[in-house]
Amino acid sequence: MLHLRTMACDLHEMITLTYDDASETDSAFYSDSADSDEMDCSDQPAMSCRCNVHEGIKLVMSKHPSSMKQVVNIFIALKRMKHVKPKSSEFGEEEVLDIIMENVIRERRMEAVEATSSYDKSSITLQCNICDQLKKTLVKSSTSPRLMAVTLRGGNSDFKVRFSLSTYVSPSVKPNASQPVCLSISNSNLYLACTNDSSPHLVLEEITGNLKTIKAGDPHENLLFFRRETGVANNTFESVKYPGWFISTDYEDSKLVDMCQVSSSRLTNFALEDKQQIRS
Template identity: 35%
Template sequence: MSTMCDFDLSQALEGSFEADETGPEHCCCEPMGVEDGLFNLDEGVDLAVSRQPKSMQRVANLIVALNRMKKAPALCGGELSDEQLCSMIMESLVDETIVKKGQNFTMSEKKTFRRVNSVKQCTICDTSQKDMVRPLGDLKLQAITLKGGNCHQKVKFKLSRYISHVPTAPAQTVALSILNSNYYMSCFMKEDAAVLHVEDCSEEDLKVIRADDNMDRFLFYKCIKGHSETTFESVKYRGWFISTSSDRENQPVEMCKVDTARRLTYFKIN
């Protein structure tokens, strides 16, 4: 990387200007005299450049001003007055912005989700036709193949859609609640595994969800794949999906990593 002392101002301009002094000793950071370089920009316009120490902002201002002044006579079709030249230089000044490095925030901490008026009532079954049921008095959902007149045991869900101020979601964001109740599906981390839970929560408390207050545990990415098959991925714990057992009945509905053996992560919404 070149240093300021390696910087040659004439290299930043479109044309080459002849200076009355040359040589590697005349760099912009050498504390020499006030008038050490003279550039002829156009007829009647000369620029004297000193090689006193300059900040990067001053160098940038000088380069921008030189280019504007060099092009101005051709654009204006005549000579510029002192007032016009002064105005041009002032307009060329580069604002200096100091950016202080502060605390690093993750993308999830910056996200805010707002519920919109888009609600869907449905039942959910896995690709093996097992339905989700909730045993009486239990806050755990189970996956069971219902037959005959037992279809009334299916849990009816309400899917509420959310939008984010930071539109980086890989799929539609939803909250899943049991119809006509305040029970919502939530996800939290226990040791090294995500756990699915049915949690009592006020609908008003979930109107606006912020990631930094831990309420995003109620949100899932609803992604449709293949032939109307849907996955539900935790918003808070990416890579963890709602799943059912692929070979056993009456097993809890749980979270799992994608492609976990003997777990189904694809569902049909009816």
């Protein structure tokens, strides 16, 4: 039988090992180094187990069928409890359990990993014409895959571009916040995309792939814009991939539609006209 007894006297503790058969003592259980788990105690009453300050905690286990690994685990636990000072001279099961929980069991800190943002296309599509604050209408450029903001006179309404705003939902977007959208030219595969060469700028990009789900880091993330509506006719479109960059127009007529930051001297508010909501 292996007996493990820890005794506390004044500010000293010691761990003693006794075997019923001394010939079975394993040298692995004791060490002559200064780091040994066994502590010296010069107090003779404590050495003779007659300490009347605190009663010791006795751990008794059968030699069989316990494995060497189990015995080592107990020694590790006792070493961690070596400097525990009991609050009272009496121990119950709950007190011992509290000591073990506080001093033997180590906490493992878990940190939440933020999931990749994902945007799923909804069944709602808004078709409309778009014009800026100065009533310039967005039309296709005849010389490049870009948009232009032009003041259309009477009889030129055929140049207006009809847009389809596909709305998306995402768990990462708070309710009543900006609405993620993709803007395309109706009845075509051309989408407004925010690309970045030396700085973000707006182009028309032909897309033939599936846009039902767009994740952060995907090639199609540059097609997403946060649409924020304020008042009756003020809409801003901020790039999801490049935060702080907005679709904008110049104050002058017949200039390219491009991206800008809020601090620039460009127009970033747009009105949606002739709106028609379509469900797929």
